[in-house]
Amino acid sequence: MTHNFTLSLNRSSSNNKKKIYKFQYETSRNIKIFHGCLSPLWNYSVISLERLKEHGLDVTSLTLKPITRFTFTRGNKLENIVGICELTILFENNGGIRVGRSPVGNELGGGIGETSPFLFSHGKVEKKIREVLVLKESDMEFRLGNDFITDYNIVIEPKGRSGNDNEKFTHQLRFEDGVTVDLKEIEIGDGKSLYAYIYVFIYLFKKKEV
Numbered sequence: 046m047t048h049n050f051t052l053s054l055n056r057s058s059s060n061n062k063k064k065i066y067k068f069q070y071e072t073s074r075n076i077k078i079f080h081g082c083l084s085p086l087w088n089y090s091v092i093s094l095e096r097l098k099e100h101g102l103d104v105t106s107l108t109l110k111p112i113t114r115f116t117f118t119r120g121n122k123l124e125n126i127v128g129i130c131e132l133t134i135l136f137e138n139n140g141g142i143r144v145g146r147s148p149v150g151n152e153l154g155g156g157i158g159e160t161s162p163f164l165f166s167h168g169k170v171e172k173k174i175r176e177v178l179v180l181k182e183s184d185m186e187f188r189l190g191n192d193f194i195t196d197y198n199i200v201i202e203p204k205g206r207s208g209n210d211n212e213k214f215t216h217q218l219r220f221e222d223g224v225t226v227d228l229k230e231i232e233i234g235d236g237k238s239l240y241a242y243i244y245v246f247i248y249l250f251k252k253k254e255v
Contacts, residue, residue: 066201066216066228068189071135071169074101079187083218083228085201087190088116090177094127096186097179109179117178127179135169139217140225170224172197197221201228 065084071077079099094104109128112118118126174193193199200219204227214227 065231067231068218068226068228069137072100073133073135073171075099081187081189082185082231083189083193085191085194087188089190089192090132090174090188091180091183091185091190092130092132092177092187093180093183095182097130107179110176112178121178121180125181127181129176130179131173131175132177133171133173135171136218136224136226138168138170138224139227140219140223172220172224204228 063086065082065086067080067082069078069080071079077099079096097104097107107130109130111128112126113129117129174189175196176192194201197220201216202219204214204217213229215230216228218224218226218228220226
């Protein structure tokens with residue numbers, strides 16, 4: 046089995062941005078709660094074919110765009126790259142929002158930051174990622190990178206220390222429309238420690254397979 050742990054770090058990130066956060070989400074096709082990771086460290090967003098299948102999509106009929114940027118191929122084996130897709134996911138909103146009417150779309154479509162009062166009446170909002178690199182196999186099934194953060198002008202901020210969520214969530218995403226999404230920071234240390242963490246992870250993973 047081929048494992049493809051793609052880093053492609055955004056080296057312009059400041060020290061206080063050298064963190065990885067875990068978030069949860071749903072899709073319009075599947076009410077199951079999924080988890081993904083987010084970090085300004087990564088230049089672009091990635092999803093695996095397996096995760097798209099878990100979303101309930103027929104991966105054999107996906108409409109994919111070809112790779113047009115060298116950034117997507119850096120650190121990835123060409124035979125592991127499937128293409129680029131547009132993806133829409135549902136976040137649990139913990140803040141206010143400008144509610145606007147929009148037609149209920151499928152998972153690979155819909156308007157950026159728009160809310161359908163029919164589909165998202167329970168505090169869920171849809172957010173679209175314009176370009177997601179689809180890989181056949183990836184050790185990180187779904188991650189959001191600096192492209193997503195920049196497109197929405199997102200702010201990552203510490204979460205208030207109140208209630209019972211103190212240990213479960215440490216930070217939150219704040220969108221310009223008032224939507225906030227809970228995050229949990231993954232402790233990995235500074236940038237140098239990040240590389241060491243990943244290399245050790247890959248070494249132990251491959252050693253386990255031998």
